[in-house]
Amino acid sequence: MTEVGPGRRFRLLRGAHRTLTGLSPAFESVLAGLVGLLVGAAIMYIWGYDPWRAYFALLRGAYGGSYEWASSVARGVPLVFTALTFSICLRAGMFNIGAEGQLYIGAVAAVTVAMFKLPSGLHLVVGLVFAALAGAFWSLGPAILKLTRGVHEVISTIMFNWIARFLVFYMVAYVLVDPHQAQRTIAIPPTARFPVLIRGTDLSYSVFLAVTFALFVYFLLWHTATGYEVRAAGFNPTAARYGGINIKRTVLLSFLLGGVGAGLAGASVVMGLPPTYAIISGLPQLMNVGFDGMAVAMVGRNHPIGILLAALFFGGLNAGGRVMQFYGANPVPLEMVRVVMGAIVLAMAIPELARMLPATLRALQGLKRLFERRPHVQEGAK
Amino acid sequence: MSWTYILDLLRISLHAMVPITLAATGEIIGETAGLFNIGLEGILLIGAFVGALGAEAAGGPIPGLLIGMGVGALIGFLFSVIATYWKGTQMIAGIGINLFALGFVAFGLIQLGAPGFHAVPKEVQLIKLKTPMGSISPMIFVTLVLPLLAYWFLNKTKAGLILKATGENPEAADVAGINVNLTRILATTFGGALAGLGGAYMSVAWIGSVTKEISAGRGFIALATVVFSGLNPLLGLLGGFIFGFFQSLATWIKTLPSKPIPWQFVEMLPYIVTLLVVSGAIGRVRFPKALGVPYRRE
Numbered sequence: 001m002t003e004v005g006p007g008r009r010f011r012l013l014r015g016a017h018r019t020l021t022g023l024s025p026a027f028e029s030v031l032a033g034l035v036g037l038l039v040g041a042a043i044m045y046i047w048g049y050d051p052w053r054a055y056f057a058l059l060r061g062a063y064g065g066s067y068e069w070a071s072s073v074a075r076g077v078p079l080v081f082t083a084l085t086f087s088i089c090l091r092a093g094m095f096n097i098g099a100e101g102q103l104y105i106g107a108v109a110a111v112t113v114a115m116f117k118l119p120s121g122l123h124l125v126v127g128l129v130f131a132a133l134a135g136a137f138w139s140l141g142p143a144i145l146k147l148t149r150g151v152h153e154v155i156s157t158i159m160f161n162w163i164a165r166f167l168v169f170y171m172v173a174y175v176l177v178d179p180h181q182a183q184r185t186i187a188i189p190p191t192a193r194f195p196v197l198i199r200g201t202d203l204s205y206s207v208f209l210a211v212t213f214a215l216f217v218y219f220l221l222w223h224t225a226t227g228y229e230v231r232a233a234g235f236n237p238t239a240a241r242y243g244g245i246n247i248k249r250t251v252l253l254s255f256l257l258g259g260v261g262a263g264l265a266g267a268s269v270v271m272g273l274p275p276t277y278a279i280i281s282g283l284p285q286l287m288n289v290g291f292d293g294m295a296v297a298m299v300g301r302n303h304p305i306g307i308l309l310a311a312l313f314f315g316g317l318n319a320g321g322r323v324m325q326f327y328g329a330n331p332v333p334l335e336m337v338r339v340v341m342g343a344i345v346l347a348m349a350i351p352e353l354a355r356m357l358p359a360t361l362r363a364l365q366g367l368k369r370l371f372e373r374r375p376h377v378q379e380g381a382k
Numbered sequence: 383m384s385w386t387y388i389l390d391l392l393r394i395s396l397h398a399m400v401p402i403t404l405a406a407t408g409e410i411i412g413e414t415a416g417l418f419n420i421g422l423e424g425i426l427l428i429g430a431f432v433g434a435l436g437a438e439a440a441g442g443p444i445p446g447l448l449i450g451m452g453v454g455a456l457i458g459f460l461f462s463v464i465a466t467y468w469k470g471t472q473m474i475a476g477i478g479i480n481l482f483a484l485g486f487v488a489f490g491l492i493q494l495g496a497p498g499f500h501a502v503p504k505e506v507q508l509i510k511l512k513t514p515m516g517s518i519s520p521m522i523f524v525t526l527v528l529p530l531l532a533y534w535f536l537n538k539t540k541a542g543l544i545l546k547a548t549g550e551n552p553e554a555a556d557v558a559g560i561n562v563n564l565t566r567i568l569a570t571t572f573g574g575a576l577a578g579l580g581g582a583y584m585s586v587a588w589i590g591s592v593t594k595e596i597s598a599g600r601g602f603i604a605l606a607t608v609v610f611s612g613l614n615p616l617l618g619l620l621g622g623f624i625f626g627f628f629q630s631l632a633t634w635i636k637t638l639p640s641k642p643i644p645w646q647f648v649e650m651l652p653y654i655v656t657l658l659v660v661s662g663a664i665g666r667v668r669f670p671k672a673l674g675v676p677y678r679r680e
Contacts, residue, residue: 043486043489047489047493095473095477097477145657145661149660149661149662151657151660151661152609154420154473154602154605155602155605155606155609155656155660156657156660158599158602159599159602159606159653159654159656159657160653160657162598162599162650162653163650163653163654166646166647166649166650167646167650169646170644170646170647173646174644288484291480291481291484292481294477294481295481298474333488333489333492333497335485335488335489335492336485336489337485338481338482338484338485338488338489339482339485339486339489340485341481341482341485342478342479342480342481342482342483342484342485342486343478343482344478345474345477345478345481345482346460346464346475346478346479346482347478348474348478349464349470349471349472349474349475349478350464350468350470350475
């Protein structure tokens with residue numbers, strides 16, 4: 001009887017250790033988030049702002065009440081899609097930073113449904129299909145260049161982003177332009193809009209599409225043979241090829257699925273975010289949604305469930321930033337939010353961040369000893 | 383279509399070549415040592431911003447260029463420490479630099495007054511040399527000489543050989559007594575400095591203003607130039623000129639009175655050419671074996 005006690009305690013401890021190991025990715029994300037917020041605070045302080053007041057406004061604007069929560073979730077919805085675009089390709093071993101361009105093209109495709117009439121519901125579905133196909137089509141270019149010519153996807157996707165941007169500028173200015181308002185496209189009719197979920201807020205039913213897509217990606221990557229092949233190819237392409245996996249197929253598949261995600265992101269912005277339901281010239285609503293998605297993907301550890309949580313955080317940053325930029329006598333501009341995002345991603349790039357604090361302290365102590373010893377050595381040399 | 387038009391186009395191309403070639407030359411040095419820095423775009427952007435700030439604060443263009451260079455070196459240093467001693471993923475760190483630069487420059491421009499645009503006063507811009515061809519920035523000559531120096535450094539000096547060894551076979555370099563991580567940090571810091579100089583050139587010596595999109599993909603075009611060059615700085619110079627030419631051609635077509643094509647399509651030209659050139663260059667070139675892989679001692 002007495003022997004059971006310590007044994008059980010030991011087993012409990014072992015379990016605790018396993019739980020901690022499982023949580024450590026989440027801990028790293030939180031730590032990176034804190035580092036990003038600290039860097040942001042330092043920059044605000046240097047430019048003469050009060051970081052505490054700014055973050056207080058941001059936090060209240062992001063999660064201060066049900067309206068704030070709704071707008072944070074609404075801002076997070078497009079980020080879920082673009083984050084999944086990045087993550088699917090990263091799981092397949094590629095850095096697809098083309099969500100930005102695919103999103104523009106998807107949004108334009110969604111707006112084209114305003115040119116014809118369909119019954120409510122069906123109209124929405126047609127718009128989503130258009131956007132998904134358009135996003136996938138735009139991701140086909142980098143995929144083909146990679147497969148046939150070996151062009152690195154970082155270079156090709158960025159070039160496709162710029163081409164998409166000017167193509168969409170053209171479409172907005174000449175093809176889809178609203179005859180009554182030259183600075184925007186024709187608006188998507190109510191039959192093709194996502195209905196608003198909570199009246200008076202920006203939150204629409206698009207949130208369910210985002211969650212469904214995230215769960216679909218999770219199921220596909222972790223519970224199907226195809227998903228296993230994609231992840232294996234990303235984990236070790238050589239081993240995967242010897243194992244009989246068709247790498248070309250996994251590359252193409254992950255690019256196309258990523259493109260579908262980015263296209264849906266564009267649709268969720270123009271069909272699901274009140275009040276414009278159109279693309280405004282200069283693309284202010286679409287700009288940077290693709291790049292922010294990469295930050296969401298990394299903080300979410302490239303896992304669909306993590307991405308949903310991270311999108312809530314980044315959606316909150318965006319929604320709170322909108323409140324922050326009008327708060328107080330010396331409001332902090334919205335751009336601060338992106339500074340914080342960049343710092344978070346930089347911090348996420350350091351896998352040993354969690355272990356760095358003790359290591360840095362040790363290094364500093366070593367340095368101190370070195371400096372203490374130096375005069376002694378010089379005396380000895382004399 | 384007279385000769386003056388063509389000379390004009392050539393002159394603008396030489397100016398557009400500078401930031402691409404500077405960033406590409408620095409990146410060639412960095413990639414030779416084994417680090418792949420996709421944060422060039424962000425370094426160009428921040429370099430342009432702090433270069434303009436520095437020039438105005440110090441009242442002259444040279445300090446502005448030097449500050450751009452210094453900040454570029456600092457970012458390159460941070461990136462390389464993350465990628466070596468801290469064993470971070472280089473791609474993610476580079477993406478982080480780009481995101482940070484997007485926010486930082488947009489934020490900084492708001493602090494300077496008008497959001498999104500800041501004009502650099504004429505007095506603190508780098509003077510242009512008056513030649514029969516028109517006014518030419520002295521930075522063009524720096525840009526023409528640097529790749530030659532880089533070529534000599536990489537191929538004719540011992541330090542260049544050490545750099546190649548760290549990129550090609552870090553284990554062997556380590557056994558030979560070379561500090562792999564330190565070599566990589568030095569190379570990438572230098573690369574960052576050149577990209578920062580290229581950025582500062584854009585605001586202080588060429589365009590004369592800072593916008594939040596002043597880099598306009600040039601950092602990635604520089605990466606494409608590096609792919610095209612196969613890590614040969616002389617080909618990097620040629621590539622920089624080709625890309626500079628197509629950027630200028632786009633600007634030039636836009637100023638034509640007849641407007642043959644909508645401007646949006648003209649703007650796509652440099653990016654389409656980049657894709658074509660890169661997809662043509664692959665297969666011909668070979669990159670260091672350990673490029674992009676953090677070095678760990680067994």
